[in-house]
Amino acid sequence: MSLQVRFITRLDKYSVPDSTLVIPSSSTNAQLEAILKGLLQSSVSSKELTRVSFDFLCLNQLIRSSLEEHIREKDESLLESVIDIEYIEKFQAPEPEDALMHDDWVSACRSLGDTILVGCYDTKVHLWNNQGEHITSLPGHTGPIRSLLFIHSDEGEHEFISGSHDQTILIWKYDQNKNSVQSLITCKGHQGTIEALALQKTCFASGSFDKTIKLWGLEEQEDKSATKECRVTINAHNENVSSIGWSSSNELISCSWDQSIKLWNMDTLQSTQTFKCGKAALSLDISPINGLLICGFTDRFIRLYDTRVQEGYVLRSTFSSHSQWVPNVMWSRTTEHLFVSGSYDSLVKLWDTRSLKAPLYDLQGHEDRVLCVDWSINSLILSGGADNSLKMFSFK
Incomplete structure (x- = not known):
């Protein structure tokens, strides 16, 4: 199963085009980060991309499972629509x-x-x-x-x-x-x-x-x-x-x-x-x-x-x-x-x-x-x- 998503952010230096993508519904944080970094390759240096890590929010909650599981918990009907995924810089471990x-x-x-x-x-x-x-x-x-x-x-x-x-x-x-x-x-x-x-x-x-x-x-x-x-x-x-x-x-x-x-x-x-x-x-x-x-x-x-x-x-x-x-x-x-x-x-x-x-x-x-x-x-x-x-x- 695939889902339609848009990546959005408040991080100006890591922004990507506001276009709709089709990704696997089984995507986890690691896979979302790989997709996002692929989109950022043309505007952010490889050294910077290696340094930075991202977390992902959907429906105002951090994604901690597959994207499909996350959405089904909140509102199953949204699986048919374009889903906004907000990304933020990941907080580093103390x-x-x-x-x-x-x-x-x-x-x-x-x-x-x-x-x-x-x-x-x-x-x-x-x-x-x-x-x-x-x-x-x-x-x-x-x-x-x-x-x-x-x-x-x-x-x-x-x-x-x-x-x-x-x-x-x-x-x-x-x-x-x-x-x-x-x-x-x-x-x-x-x-x-x-x-x-x-x-x-x-x-x-x-x-x-x-x-x-x-x-x-x-x-x-x-x-x-x-x-x-x-x-x-x-x-x-x-x-x-x-x-x-x-x-x-x-x-x-x-x-x-x-x-x-x-x-x-x-x-x-x-x-x-x-x-x-x-x-x-x-x-x-x-x-x-x-x-x-x-x-x-x-x-x-x-x-x-x-x-x-x-x-x-x-x-x-x-x-x-x-x-x-x-x-x-x-x-x-x-x-x-x-x-x-x-x-x-x-x-x-x-x-x-x-x-x-x-x-x-x-x-x-x-x-x-x-x-x-x-x-x-x-x-x-x-x-x-x-x-x-x-x-x-x-x-x-």
Whole structure:
């Protein structure tokens, strides 16, 4: 069986004539690439064609089977018409760069500029640079660290926040040049592990195993006390609050072990929407590009939601590849379709939202559960695990 197709692209330098071709319906990605490169031979050098690789989209999904199978899944009637196949440059596999070893489980990580923050079960915050050099270890907590958040990092001056099993949040101001902690403020009020932190300009929110969300100010304290009290407490969920994130300056999203996701108007402190998920939700992240929400669950699935929808189906897609819990997910900050996930199956996966059945790549190397991931910097994917290591992967 043959199909009529047109190759289309937004890549000007690799464009081909908009003409209809007849190709075998059994064509796979490799065969589509061979056809396309044949068409490009007259306009692109052989050296360039050897270097570049392409991926192919049909009906807004990456082709991961034969073309005929792909179309039959979507709409069998289209087999009789001319089918548009969009081609894009293939994302290259992230390359393992380094493994930073610690004395205990790596349970939180964040990067900003050339600095990496690592939180461990050894109760310390560790600072590294992106060359894999250990800057310092900062004691302060009395329990394992579960959440980290950068406020600022520049020329050796670092401001960040850490949340711990010890039920406290610490606000740090560390001067690398003087090797001194200039300020260390303790935020007290939670009655459980601090699982999640989220920054919004002059304040931040925290989510805890005590089922509450608290809002804290970052303004300087007049009394110079080393202890800070929260501005607001929300009795948010019926079980542990596992993850939170700001979707706008006044809207916070939370997820919980009570199998729900909630949207909060932080002006009124009221929940505006609740989504029942059917499984305990472990992690969430909101895309800074398109506002879509991804969430990792105990049933090993990752789900994509459009929480902006007022009517209709909020759940957009489900991603299946992990074999165990997914305690951490994070969007790319620069590419709208890409995100990473870390799982108790010891794998980190790089996903494209246009490919539901399989990730783009498995990032291997951990020998135990992956507990945290970070993709704050486009060129650097981080993951930490119960094998005491922080893995660094370069992304181009």
